[in-house]
Amino acid sequence: MTLPLDIFKRWLQVERGYSPLTVESYLSDIRELCLYCRQAGNVDPLQAETLRGFIASLHGKNSAASVARKLSALRTFFRYLVREQIIDENPLQGIANPKLVRYIPSFLTVDEVFCLLDAPDDRDSFAFRDQAVMELLYATGMRVSELVACNCDALDFDTGMVRVMGKGRKERIVPFGRAAAEALHRYFPQRETLIVARLERGHPPERDALFLNNRGSRLTARSVERFISMYGRRAGIQVTVTPHGLRHSFATHLLEMGADLRTVQELLGHVSLSTTQKYTHVNMEHLTRVYDQAHPQARQQQKNRPPQSGQEE
Secondary structure (H helix, E strand, O other): OOOOHHHHHHHHHHOOOOOHHHHHHHHHHHHHHHHHHHHOOOOOOOOHHHHHHHHHHHEOOEOHHHHHHHHHHHHHHHHHHHHOOOOOOOOOOOOOOOOOOOOOOOOOOHHHHHHHHOOOOOOOOOHHHHHHHHHHHHHHOOOHHHHHOOEHHHEEOOOOEEEEEOHHHOEEEEEOHHHHHHHHHHHHHHHHHHHHHHHHOOOOOOOOEOOEOOOOOEOOHHHHHHHHHHHHHHOOOOOOOOHHHHHHHHHHHHHHOOOOHHHHHHHHOOOOHHHHOHHHHHHHHHHHHHHHHHOHHHHHHHHHOOOOOOOOO
16 A cells, blocks of 8 residues: 655645654654555555564664654554545554653753853854853743744743744743843844845845854754754763753753642643653752751661662661
């Protein structure tokens, strides 16, 4: 059977509003199944036996998370085919996802975040821009893809709110605070200079984009990842700092300061509360450490606790 990838692609783009990168990721996973079927002797991709063989071929070459992601793309595709009455039933019914190791996100301490935000200085040509980027990421918990796609008209300085276009083109409104607003105002004159320089080179300016690169074009996610990692090293932070690490830090610090889980879910743009709940594990570890360090009874228990095997007394 020839799988109707073209109409599925249009459905992902128009009906689901997925980004080009997400659409291509879905199609790539389905093409991988098609390639497996050809190499196995043109077996039917809609047979459960074929799919089990395909899944088995993925193990060893991919992590459990990657296998689960590929299966998620295939489930979406087959559900679409059932909905359009192209096939009668989803062939992946009854086939379970691989068991995933619970992922505890890494995050920075509040002091580490402040050191990171202060890292840009006179050595950096784009210090104001880079600081504004990091302030906005930490103030809002935005994904880096959402940040680089952000336009100037998404910012409302009167209310201190930014309109964020998330996954599936789902819009949310997030406050960004005074520190981020001040950093943005310091960056705007440089942004105007970049626009003028682009005009002088004979190129149409990108007036909508909030963050620009040295050519006056929209800043890319890869560039943001690169300079945030550099500033993390300069600040003396022992772990590699990423834009997503700032997102994790945003959520963790909110919970540590008493924010409720539903609020954090809304701010992060998570569809499912279970996605946000991973931050409660981080928060519980933090609370346990604070308790062990601060509570008199806990300190006494640690003092009297017998050493574990392999430990010196």
